[in-house]
Amino acid sequence: MNSLVEENYLKALYTLANANGEVNVNDLSIHLSIKKPTVTSMMKKLAAKSLVHYESYKPLRLTEDGKREAALILRKHRLTEMFLVEKMGFGWEEVHEIAEQVEHVKAPKFFEKMDELLNYPSFDPHGSPIPNSNGEIKEEKYLHLSDCATGDTVKVKAVAHSSNEFLTFLNRREIKLGLEIYIESIESFDASMRVKVNDEIQSLSHTVCERLLVEKVS
Amino acid sequence: MNSLVEENYLKALYTLANANGEVNVNDLSIHLSIKKPTVTSMMKKLAAKSLVHYESYKPLRLTEDGKREAALILRKHRLTEMFLVEKMGFGWEEVHEIAEQVEHVKAPKFFEKMDELLNYPSFDPHGSPIPNSNGEIKEEKYLHLSDCATGDTVKVKAVAHSSNEFLTFLNRREIKLGLEIYIESIESFDASMRVKVNDEIQSLSHTVCERLLVEKVS
DNA sequence: TAATTTTGTTAGATTAATCTAACTTTATAT
DNA sequence: ATATAAAGTTAGATTAATCTAACAAAATTA
Ligand SMILES: [Mn+2]
Ligand SMILES: [Mn+2]
Ligand SMILES: [Mn+2]
Ligand SMILES: [Mn+2]
Numbered sequence: 322m323n324s325l326v327e328e329n330y331l332k333a334l335y336t337l338a339n340a341n342g343e344v345n346v347n348d349l350s351i352h353l354s355i356k357k358p359t360v361t362s363m364m365k366k367l368a369a370k371s372l373v374h375y376e377s378y379k380p381l382r383l384t385e386d387g388k389r390e391a392a393l394i395l396r397k398h399r400l401t402e403m404f405l406v407e408k409m410g411f412g413w414e415e416v417h418e419i420a421e422q423v424e425h426v427k428a429p430k431f432f433e434k435m436d437e438l439l440n441y442p443s444f445d446p447h448g449s450p451i452p453n454s455n456g457e458i459k460e461e462k463y464l465h466l467s468d469c470a471t472g473d474t475v476k477v478k479a480v481a482h483s484s485n486e487f488l489t490f491l492n493r494r495e496i497k498l499g500l501e502i503y504i505e506s507i508e509s510f511d512a513s514m515r516v517k518v519n520d521e522i523q524s525l526s527h528t529v530c531e532r533l534l535v536e537k538v539s
Numbered sequence: 540m541n542s543l544v545e546e547n548y549l550k551a552l553y554t555l556a557n558a559n560g561e562v563n564v565n566d567l568s569i570h571l572s573i574k575k576p577t578v579t580s581m582m583k584k585l586a587a588k589s590l591v592h593y594e595s596y597k598p599l600r601l602t603e604d605g606k607r608e609a610a611l612i613l614r615k616h617r618l619t620e621m622f623l624v625e626k627m628g629f630g631w632e633e634v635h636e637i638a639e640q641v642e643h644v645k646a647p648k649f650f651e652k653m654d655e656l657l658n659y660p661s662f663d664p665h666g667s668p669i670p671n672s673n674g675e676i677k678e679e680k681y682l683h684l685s686d687c688a689t690g691d692t693v694k695v696k697a698v699a700h701s702s703n704e705f706l707t708f709l710n711r712r713e714i715k716l717g718l719e720i721y722i723e724s725i726e727s728f729d730a731s732m733r734v735k736v737n738d739e740i741q742s743l744s745h746t747v748c749e750r751l752l753v754e755k756v757s
Numbered sequence: 758t759a760a761t762t763t764t765g766t767t768a769g770a771t772t773a774a775t776c777t778a779a780c781t782t783t784a785t786a787t
Numbered sequence: 788a789t790a791t792a793a794a795g796t797t798a799g800a801t802t803a804a805t806c807t808a809a810c811a812a813a814a815t816t817a
Binding site: 405419426430431 | 623627628629633636637640641644645646648649652653656
Protein backbone atom coordinates (compact mmCIF):
# COMPACT_ATOMS: atom_id res chain seq x y z
CA MET A 322 0.00 0.00 0.00
CA ASN A 323 1.49 3.33 -1.07
CA SER A 324 1.28 6.43 1.11
CA LEU A 325 -0.56 9.54 0.01
CA VAL A 326 2.81 11.18 -0.61
CA GLU A 327 4.08 8.30 -2.74
CA GLU A 328 0.82 8.40 -4.70
CA ASN A 329 1.34 12.05 -5.54
CA TYR A 330 4.86 11.34 -6.83
CA LEU A 331 3.56 8.46 -8.96
CA LYS A 332 0.82 10.58 -10.44
CA ALA A 333 3.27 13.38 -11.22
CA LEU A 334 5.69 10.94 -12.86
CA TYR A 335 2.84 9.64 -14.97
CA THR A 336 1.49 12.97 -16.12
CA LEU A 337 4.89 14.62 -16.68
CA ALA A 338 6.30 11.75 -18.73
CA ASN A 339 7.48 12.70 -22.24
CA ALA A 340 7.00 10.53 -25.34
CA ASN A 341 9.67 8.11 -24.04
CA GLY A 342 8.06 7.93 -20.62
CA GLU A 343 10.92 9.93 -19.12
CA VAL A 344 10.84 12.63 -16.42
CA ASN A 345 13.72 14.69 -14.97
CA VAL A 346 14.29 15.03 -11.24
CA ASN A 347 14.27 18.78 -11.76
CA ASP A 348 10.86 18.82 -13.45
CA LEU A 349 9.33 16.62 -10.75
CA SER A 350 10.86 18.87 -8.12
CA ILE A 351 9.34 21.99 -9.68
CA HIS A 352 5.96 20.39 -10.33
CA LEU A 353 5.59 19.13 -6.77
CA SER A 354 7.29 22.12 -5.12
CA ILE A 355 9.63 19.73 -3.35
CA LYS A 356 13.40 20.22 -3.26
CA LYS A 357 15.54 18.05 -5.49
CA PRO A 358 17.35 16.07 -2.79
CA THR A 359 13.97 15.02 -1.42
CA VAL A 360 12.87 13.91 -4.86
CA THR A 361 16.05 11.89 -5.35
CA SER A 362 15.57 10.09 -2.07
CA MET A 363 11.91 9.35 -2.83
CA MET A 364 12.91 7.97 -6.23
CA LYS A 365 15.28 5.55 -4.54
CA LYS A 366 12.46 4.47 -2.28
CA LEU A 367 10.06 3.95 -5.18
CA ALA A 368 12.79 2.09 -7.05
CA ALA A 369 13.13 -0.23 -4.04
CA LYS A 370 9.40 -0.88 -4.38
CA SER A 371 9.85 -1.58 -8.09
CA LEU A 372 7.65 1.31 -9.11
CA VAL A 373 10.37 3.44 -10.73
CA HIS A 374 13.48 2.68 -12.78
CA TYR A 375 16.20 4.76 -11.16
CA GLU A 376 19.82 5.21 -12.23
CA SER A 377 22.00 8.09 -11.04
CA TYR A 378 21.92 11.06 -13.37
CA LYS A 379 19.54 9.31 -15.81
CA PRO A 380 15.95 10.40 -16.44
CA LEU A 381 13.30 8.73 -14.30
CA ARG A 382 10.89 6.15 -15.72
CA LEU A 383 7.92 4.42 -14.14
CA THR A 384 8.02 0.61 -14.25
CA GLU A 385 4.96 -1.19 -15.65
CA ASP A 386 3.75 -1.64 -12.05
CA GLY A 387 4.37 2.02 -11.37
CA LYS A 388 2.42 3.02 -14.48
CA ARG A 389 -0.52 0.87 -13.44
CA GLU A 390 -0.53 2.29 -9.90
CA ALA A 391 -0.38 5.83 -11.26
CA ALA A 392 -3.16 5.22 -13.77
CA LEU A 393 -5.39 3.80 -11.04
CA ILE A 394 -4.93 6.96 -8.96
CA LEU A 395 -5.68 9.05 -12.03
CA ARG A 396 -8.78 6.90 -12.52
CA LYS A 397 -9.97 7.76 -9.01
CA HIS A 398 -9.19 11.43 -9.59
CA ARG A 399 -11.11 11.64 -12.85
CA LEU A 400 -14.07 9.56 -11.70
CA THR A 401 -14.32 11.86 -8.70
CA GLU A 402 -14.25 14.96 -10.88
CA MET A 403 -16.96 13.51 -13.10
CA PHE A 404 -19.08 12.54 -10.10
CA LEU A 405 -18.75 16.00 -8.58
CA VAL A 406 -19.86 17.66 -11.80
CA GLU A 407 -22.53 15.23 -12.97
CA LYS A 408 -24.04 14.06 -9.69
CA MET A 409 -23.34 16.88 -7.27
CA GLY A 410 -23.70 19.95 -9.42
CA PHE A 411 -20.19 21.41 -9.16
CA GLY A 412 -18.72 23.50 -11.95
CA TRP A 413 -15.77 22.00 -13.89
CA GLU A 414 -13.55 24.72 -12.43
CA GLU A 415 -14.27 23.64 -8.84
CA VAL A 416 -13.54 19.94 -8.89
CA HIS A 417 -9.81 19.47 -9.33
CA GLU A 418 -8.84 20.57 -5.81
CA ILE A 419 -11.42 18.30 -4.21
CA ALA A 420 -10.46 15.34 -6.40
CA GLU A 421 -6.81 15.91 -5.47
CA GLN A 422 -7.76 14.81 -1.97
CA VAL A 423 -10.50 12.27 -2.66
CA GLU A 424 -8.24 10.35 -5.08
CA HIS A 425 -6.31 9.05 -2.04
CA VAL A 426 -9.30 7.37 -0.40
CA LYS A 427 -8.68 3.63 -0.13
CA ALA A 428 -12.14 2.19 -0.75
CA PRO A 429 -12.55 0.44 -4.10
CA LYS A 430 -16.31 0.17 -3.63
CA PHE A 431 -16.60 3.95 -3.35
CA PHE A 432 -15.14 4.49 -6.80
CA GLU A 433 -16.90 1.48 -8.32
CA LYS A 434 -20.16 3.01 -7.19
CA MET A 435 -19.28 6.37 -8.74
CA ASP A 436 -18.39 4.59 -11.96
CA GLU A 437 -21.69 2.73 -11.95
CA LEU A 438 -23.81 5.79 -11.11
CA LEU A 439 -22.05 7.70 -13.90
CA ASN A 440 -22.71 4.81 -16.28
CA TYR A 441 -19.03 4.04 -16.85
CA PRO A 442 -17.83 7.32 -18.35
CA SER A 443 -14.80 7.40 -20.66
CA PHE A 444 -13.85 11.03 -20.05
CA ASP A 445 -13.65 13.44 -17.13
CA PRO A 446 -15.25 16.91 -17.13
CA HIS A 447 -12.16 18.38 -18.80
CA GLY A 448 -12.19 15.83 -21.61
CA SER A 449 -9.33 13.72 -20.25
CA PRO A 450 -9.73 9.95 -20.63
CA ILE A 451 -10.50 7.88 -17.52
CA PRO A 452 -8.23 4.80 -17.21
CA ASN A 453 -10.11 1.53 -16.83
CA SER A 454 -9.92 -0.56 -13.65
CA ASN A 455 -6.81 -2.35 -14.97
CA GLY A 456 -5.01 0.95 -15.30
CA GLU A 457 -5.27 0.93 -19.10
CA ILE A 458 -5.95 4.22 -20.83
CA LYS A 459 -6.61 5.11 -24.43
CA GLU A 460 -5.24 8.52 -25.28
CA GLU A 461 -7.13 10.45 -27.95
CA LYS A 462 -5.00 12.59 -30.21
CA TYR A 463 -6.72 15.95 -30.52
CA LEU A 464 -5.56 19.09 -32.29
CA HIS A 465 -4.78 22.32 -30.52
CA LEU A 466 -7.15 24.99 -31.80
CA SER A 467 -4.06 27.08 -32.45
CA ASP A 468 -2.94 24.55 -35.07
CA CYS A 469 -6.15 24.85 -37.10
CA ALA A 470 -6.71 27.03 -40.14
CA THR A 471 -9.10 29.71 -41.34
CA GLY A 472 -12.31 28.13 -42.58
CA ASP A 473 -12.06 25.06 -40.31
CA THR A 474 -15.03 24.03 -38.25
CA VAL A 475 -13.98 22.18 -35.10
CA LYS A 476 -15.57 20.77 -31.99
CA VAL A 477 -14.09 21.33 -28.51
CA LYS A 478 -13.08 17.96 -27.04
CA ALA A 479 -10.86 18.78 -24.08
CA VAL A 480 -8.85 21.47 -22.31
CA ALA A 481 -5.07 21.17 -22.24
CA HIS A 482 -4.74 23.06 -18.93
CA SER A 483 -7.43 23.05 -16.32
CA SER A 484 -6.59 25.86 -13.95
CA ASN A 485 -9.47 27.48 -12.16
CA GLU A 486 -8.72 30.77 -13.94
CA PHE A 487 -8.76 29.33 -17.45
CA LEU A 488 -11.96 27.36 -16.83
CA THR A 489 -13.67 30.37 -15.31
CA PHE A 490 -12.66 32.36 -18.39
CA LEU A 491 -14.22 29.69 -20.60
CA ASN A 492 -17.38 29.83 -18.48
CA ARG A 493 -17.67 33.57 -19.11
CA ARG A 494 -17.21 33.00 -22.84
CA GLU A 495 -19.72 30.10 -22.71
CA ILE A 496 -17.15 27.72 -24.15
CA LYS A 497 -17.69 24.12 -23.09
CA LEU A 498 -16.92 20.61 -24.32
CA GLY A 499 -18.86 19.75 -27.48
CA LEU A 500 -19.11 23.34 -28.64
CA GLU A 501 -18.61 23.92 -32.38
CA ILE A 502 -16.23 26.64 -33.44
CA TYR A 503 -15.85 28.07 -36.94
CA ILE A 504 -12.59 29.88 -37.62
CA GLU A 505 -13.37 33.14 -39.46
CA SER A 506 -9.85 34.50 -39.55
CA ILE A 507 -6.47 34.50 -37.84
CA GLU A 508 -4.64 37.71 -36.94
CA SER A 509 -1.13 37.47 -38.33
CA PHE A 510 0.59 39.70 -35.77
CA ASP A 511 -0.58 37.95 -32.54
CA ALA A 512 -2.06 34.69 -33.84
CA SER A 513 -5.37 35.44 -32.15
CA MET A 514 -8.41 33.92 -33.80
CA ARG A 515 -11.68 35.46 -34.84
CA VAL A 516 -14.17 32.62 -34.41
CA LYS A 517 -17.91 32.09 -34.66
CA VAL A 518 -19.59 30.17 -31.82
CA ASN A 519 -23.37 29.95 -31.42
CA ASP A 520 -23.77 32.53 -34.22
CA GLU A 521 -21.67 35.00 -32.26
CA ILE A 522 -18.26 36.31 -33.17
CA GLN A 523 -15.55 36.10 -30.50
CA SER A 524 -11.86 36.78 -30.47
CA LEU A 525 -9.64 34.19 -28.79
CA SER A 526 -6.02 34.92 -27.89
CA HIS A 527 -3.28 32.54 -28.97
CA THR A 528 -2.82 31.48 -25.35
CA VAL A 529 -6.44 30.41 -25.21
CA CYS A 530 -6.29 28.68 -28.59
CA GLU A 531 -3.26 26.67 -27.49
CA ARG A 532 -5.18 25.39 -24.47
CA LEU A 533 -8.26 24.26 -26.35
CA LEU A 534 -8.12 20.71 -27.78
CA VAL A 535 -10.41 20.15 -30.72
CA GLU A 536 -11.39 17.76 -33.46
CA LYS A 537 -12.20 18.72 -37.05
CA VAL A 538 -15.84 18.51 -38.01
CA SER A 539 -16.85 17.25 -41.52
CA MET B 540 -5.03 23.33 10.32
CA ASN B 541 -4.97 20.01 12.15
CA SER B 542 -3.38 16.91 10.67
CA LEU B 543 -5.39 13.79 9.88
CA VAL B 544 -3.81 12.16 12.92
CA GLU B 545 -4.72 15.04 15.22
CA GLU B 546 -8.26 14.95 13.85
CA ASN B 547 -8.61 11.30 14.77
CA TYR B 548 -7.48 12.01 18.35
CA LEU B 549 -9.95 14.89 18.62
CA LYS B 550 -12.81 12.76 17.37
CA ALA B 551 -11.92 9.98 19.78
CA LEU B 552 -11.74 12.42 22.70
CA TYR B 553 -15.15 13.73 21.73
CA THR B 554 -16.89 10.40 21.37
CA LEU B 555 -15.25 8.74 24.40
CA ALA B 556 -16.01 11.62 26.78
CA ASN B 557 -18.05 10.69 29.84
CA ALA B 558 -20.81 12.85 31.36
CA ASN B 559 -18.14 15.27 32.69
CA GLY B 560 -16.43 15.43 29.33
CA GLU B 561 -13.50 13.43 30.66
CA VAL B 562 -11.43 10.74 28.95
CA ASN B 563 -8.53 8.66 30.34
CA VAL B 564 -5.23 8.31 28.52
CA ASN B 565 -5.66 4.58 28.82
CA ASP B 566 -9.06 4.54 27.15
CA LEU B 567 -7.86 6.72 24.31
CA SER B 568 -4.85 4.47 23.92
CA ILE B 569 -7.00 1.36 23.66
CA HIS B 570 -9.59 2.96 21.38
CA LEU B 571 -6.99 4.21 18.91
CA SER B 572 -4.64 1.23 19.25
CA ILE B 573 -1.82 3.62 20.03
CA LYS B 574 0.53 3.14 22.96
CA LYS B 575 0.08 5.30 26.03
CA PRO B 576 3.32 7.29 25.79
CA THR B 577 2.36 8.31 22.27
CA VAL B 578 -1.04 9.44 23.49
CA THR B 579 0.52 11.48 26.31
CA SER B 580 2.82 13.26 23.93
CA MET B 581 0.00 14.00 21.49
CA MET B 582 -2.09 15.38 24.36
CA LYS B 583 0.71 17.80 25.20
CA LYS B 584 0.77 18.86 21.58
CA LEU B 585 -3.00 19.39 21.45
CA ALA B 586 -2.80 21.26 24.75
CA ALA B 587 -0.20 23.56 23.19
CA LYS B 588 -2.74 24.22 20.42
CA SER B 589 -5.41 24.94 23.05
CA LEU B 590 -7.57 22.05 21.95
CA VAL B 591 -7.19 19.92 25.09
CA HIS B 592 -6.92 20.68 28.83
CA TYR B 593 -3.98 18.61 29.98
CA GLU B 594 -2.61 18.16 33.49
CA SER B 595 -0.34 15.29 34.49
CA TYR B 596 -2.21 12.30 35.86
CA LYS B 597 -5.58 14.03 35.47
CA PRO B 598 -8.30 12.96 33.02
CA LEU B 599 -8.23 14.63 29.60
CA ARG B 600 -10.82 17.20 28.56
CA LEU B 601 -11.38 18.95 25.25
CA THR B 602 -11.41 22.75 25.38
CA GLU B 603 -14.37 24.55 23.81
CA ASP B 604 -12.27 24.99 20.66
CA GLY B 605 -11.35 21.33 20.75
CA LYS B 606 -15.00 20.34 21.09
CA ARG B 607 -15.97 22.48 18.14
CA GLU B 608 -13.19 21.08 15.98
CA ALA B 609 -14.17 17.54 16.92
CA ALA B 610 -17.85 18.13 16.25
CA LEU B 611 -17.05 19.54 12.82
CA ILE B 612 -15.13 16.39 11.91
CA LEU B 613 -18.01 14.31 13.21
CA ARG B 614 -20.29 16.44 11.05
CA LYS B 615 -18.27 15.60 7.97
CA HIS B 616 -18.23 11.92 8.95
CA ARG B 617 -21.98 11.72 9.41
CA LEU B 618 -22.90 13.80 6.38
CA THR B 619 -20.68 11.50 4.34
CA GLU B 620 -22.36 8.38 5.72
CA MET B 621 -25.77 9.83 4.97
CA PHE B 622 -24.71 10.80 1.45
CA LEU B 623 -23.31 7.34 0.78
CA VAL B 624 -26.54 5.69 1.89
CA GLU B 625 -29.09 8.12 0.49
CA LYS B 626 -27.45 9.27 -2.70
CA MET B 627 -25.10 6.47 -3.65
CA GLY B 628 -27.01 3.37 -2.61
CA PHE B 629 -24.66 1.93 0.01
CA GLY B 630 -25.94 -0.16 2.91
CA TRP B 631 -25.66 1.33 6.41
CA GLU B 632 -23.13 -1.38 7.27
CA GLU B 633 -20.75 -0.29 4.47
CA VAL B 634 -20.35 3.41 5.08
CA HIS B 635 -18.40 3.88 8.31
CA GLU B 636 -15.03 2.79 6.90
CA ILE B 637 -15.36 5.03 3.88
CA ALA B 638 -16.50 8.01 5.97
CA GLU B 639 -13.53 7.43 8.29
CA GLN B 640 -11.34 8.54 5.38
CA VAL B 641 -13.57 11.07 3.64
CA GLU B 642 -14.09 13.00 6.91
CA HIS B 643 -10.51 14.30 6.58
CA VAL B 644 -11.04 15.97 3.21
CA LYS B 645 -10.47 19.72 3.53
CA ALA B 646 -13.09 21.15 1.19
CA PRO B 647 -15.97 22.90 2.91
CA LYS B 648 -17.92 23.17 -0.36
CA PHE B 649 -17.88 19.39 -0.75
CA PHE B 650 -19.69 18.86 2.53
CA GLU B 651 -21.97 21.86 2.06
CA LYS B 652 -23.09 20.34 -1.21
CA MET B 653 -23.76 16.98 0.45
CA ASP B 654 -25.76 18.77 3.13
CA GLU B 655 -27.79 20.61 0.51
CA LEU B 656 -28.43 17.55 -1.67
CA LEU B 657 -29.55 15.63 1.42
CA ASN B 658 -31.83 18.52 2.35
CA TYR B 659 -30.01 19.31 5.62
CA PRO B 660 -30.45 16.04 7.50
CA SER B 661 -30.42 15.94 11.33
CA PHE B 662 -29.33 12.32 11.70
CA ASP B 663 -26.90 9.93 10.06
CA PRO B 664 -27.91 6.44 8.80
CA HIS B 665 -27.32 4.99 12.27
CA GLY B 666 -29.55 7.53 13.99
CA SER B 667 -26.70 9.65 15.38
CA PRO B 668 -27.25 13.41 15.29
CA ILE B 669 -25.29 15.48 12.78
CA PRO B 670 -23.66 18.56 14.37
CA ASN B 671 -24.51 21.84 12.62
CA SER B 672 -21.90 23.91 10.83
CA ASN B 673 -21.03 25.71 14.08
CA GLY B 674 -20.19 22.39 15.73
CA GLU B 675 -23.32 22.45 17.85
CA ILE B 676 -25.10 19.17 18.40
CA LYS B 677 -28.35 18.30 20.10
CA GLU B 678 -28.16 14.89 21.71
CA GLU B 679 -31.41 12.96 21.87
CA LYS B 680 -31.87 10.84 24.96
CA TYR B 681 -33.13 7.46 23.83
CA LEU B 682 -33.79 4.33 25.85
CA HIS B 683 -31.92 1.12 25.37
CA LEU B 684 -34.39 -1.56 24.31
CA SER B 685 -32.97 -3.64 27.17
CA ASP B 686 -34.33 -1.08 29.66
CA CYS B 687 -37.92 -1.40 28.40
CA ALA B 688 -40.64 -3.58 29.89
CA THR B 689 -43.06 -6.26 28.75
CA GLY B 690 -46.03 -4.69 27.00
CA ASP B 691 -44.11 -1.63 25.78
CA THR B 692 -44.33 -0.62 22.15
CA VAL B 693 -41.23 1.22 21.00
CA LYS B 694 -39.76 2.62 17.82
CA VAL B 695 -36.12 2.04 16.82
CA LYS B 696 -34.34 5.42 16.67
CA ALA B 697 -30.63 4.59 16.58
CA VAL B 698 -28.00 1.92 17.07
CA ALA B 699 -25.60 2.23 20.00
CA HIS B 700 -22.81 0.36 18.21
CA SER B 701 -22.43 0.33 14.46
CA SER B 702 -20.04 -2.48 13.69
CA ASN B 703 -20.40 -4.11 10.32
CA GLU B 704 -21.35 -7.41 12.03
CA PHE B 705 -24.12 -5.95 14.16
CA LEU B 706 -25.62 -3.98 11.27
CA THR B 707 -25.49 -7.02 8.99
CA PHE B 708 -27.28 -8.99 11.70
CA LEU B 709 -29.98 -6.31 11.84
CA ASN B 710 -30.27 -6.46 8.05
CA ARG B 711 -30.95 -10.23 8.22
CA ARG B 712 -33.61 -9.62 10.89
CA GLU B 713 -35.04 -6.75 8.84
CA ILE B 714 -34.59 -4.36 11.74
CA LYS B 715 -34.09 -0.77 10.64
CA LEU B 716 -34.59 2.74 11.97
CA GLY B 717 -38.26 3.59 12.43
CA LEU B 718 -39.33 0.00 12.99
CA GLU B 719 -41.96 -0.55 15.70
CA ILE B 720 -41.29 -3.25 18.25
CA TYR B 721 -43.79 -4.67 20.72
CA ILE B 722 -42.32 -6.46 23.72
CA GLU B 723 -44.22 -9.72 24.26
CA SER B 724 -42.11 -11.06 27.09
CA ILE B 725 -38.66 -11.04 28.67
CA GLU B 726 -36.82 -14.24 29.58
CA SER B 727 -35.73 -14.00 33.20
CA PHE B 728 -32.63 -16.19 32.95
CA ASP B 729 -30.86 -14.47 30.04
CA ALA B 730 -32.80 -11.22 29.67
CA SER B 731 -33.53 -11.99 26.01
CA MET B 732 -36.71 -10.49 24.64
CA ARG B 733 -39.54 -12.04 22.73
CA VAL B 734 -40.76 -9.22 20.50
CA LYS B 735 -43.27 -8.70 17.72
CA VAL B 736 -42.14 -6.81 14.63
CA ASN B 737 -44.15 -6.59 11.41
CA ASP B 738 -46.60 -9.17 12.87
CA GLU B 739 -43.73 -11.63 13.28
CA ILE B 740 -42.33 -12.94 16.54
CA GLN B 741 -38.55 -12.72 17.00
CA SER B 742 -36.23 -13.38 19.91
CA LEU B 743 -33.55 -10.78 20.57
CA SER B 744 -30.59 -11.49 22.84
CA HIS B 745 -29.74 -9.10 25.66
CA THR B 746 -26.63 -8.05 23.75
CA VAL B 747 -28.77 -6.99 20.82
CA CYS B 748 -31.33 -5.24 23.04
CA GLU B 749 -28.57 -3.23 24.71
CA ARG B 750 -27.41 -1.96 21.32
CA LEU B 751 -30.80 -0.84 20.06
CA LEU B 752 -31.84 2.70 21.02
CA VAL B 753 -35.58 3.26 21.07
CA GLU B 754 -38.33 5.66 21.98
CA LYS B 755 -41.66 4.69 23.59
CA VAL B 756 -44.69 4.87 21.30
CA SER B 757 -48.21 5.84 22.47
C1' DT C 758 37.89 23.34 -25.58
C1' DA C 759 37.26 25.82 -21.44
C1' DA C 760 34.11 28.29 -18.57
C1' DT C 761 29.67 28.59 -16.82
C1' DT C 762 25.20 27.08 -15.80
C1' DT C 763 22.02 23.57 -14.87
C1' DT C 764 20.94 19.28 -13.01
C1' DG C 765 21.52 15.75 -9.68
C1' DT C 766 23.60 13.57 -5.43
C1' DT C 767 25.50 13.18 -0.65
C1' DA C 768 25.56 14.30 4.03
C1' DG C 769 23.42 15.83 7.88
C1' DA C 770 19.55 18.20 10.37
C1' DT C 771 14.49 18.69 11.46
C1' DT C 772 9.58 17.54 12.43
C1' DA C 773 5.60 14.44 13.05
C1' DA C 774 4.18 10.25 14.69
C1' DT C 775 5.17 6.20 16.43
C1' DC C 776 7.49 2.57 19.50
C1' DT C 777 9.85 0.06 23.92
C1' DA C 778 11.89 0.10 28.46
C1' DA C 779 12.00 1.97 32.75
C1' DC C 780 10.02 4.67 36.19
C1' DT C 781 6.33 7.25 38.97
C1' DT C 782 1.82 8.11 40.53
C1' DT C 783 -2.72 6.70 41.63
C1' DA C 784 -6.10 3.23 42.56
C1' DT C 785 -7.41 -1.32 44.36
C1' DA C 786 -7.16 -5.25 47.21
C1' DT C 787 -5.72 -7.74 51.08
C1' DA D 788 -1.85 0.37 56.05
C1' DT D 789 0.72 -2.06 53.05
C1' DA D 790 1.26 -4.51 48.91
C1' DT D 791 -0.07 -5.04 44.31
C1' DA D 792 -1.99 -3.63 40.10
C1' DA D 793 -3.30 -0.19 36.88
C1' DA D 794 -2.59 4.12 34.79
C1' DG D 795 0.43 7.65 33.27
C1' DT D 796 5.05 9.78 32.31
C1' DT D 797 9.99 10.20 30.86
C1' DA D 798 13.73 9.07 28.06
C1' DG D 799 15.49 7.53 24.06
C1' DA D 800 15.10 5.14 19.48
C1' DT D 801 12.86 4.63 14.80
C1' DT D 802 10.62 5.77 10.33
C1' DA D 803 8.66 8.87 6.79
C1' DA D 804 9.08 13.08 4.68
C1' DT D 805 11.05 17.10 4.39
C1' DC D 806 14.91 20.74 4.36
C1' DT D 807 19.83 23.24 3.55
C1' DA D 808 24.68 23.26 2.41
C1' DA D 809 28.12 21.45 -0.16
C1' DC D 810 29.69 18.93 -3.89
C1' DA D 811 29.70 16.29 -8.52
C1' DA D 812 28.16 15.41 -13.13
C1' DA D 813 26.16 16.81 -17.36
C1' DA D 814 24.75 20.22 -20.52
C1' DT D 815 25.24 24.69 -22.49
C1' DT D 816 27.68 28.75 -23.88
C1' DA D 817 31.40 31.33 -25.18
MN1 LIG E 1 -7.96 17.22 -12.18
MN1 LIG F 1 -3.41 14.20 -4.56
MN1 LIG G 1 -19.52 6.13 11.50
MN1 LIG H 1 -10.76 9.13 10.42
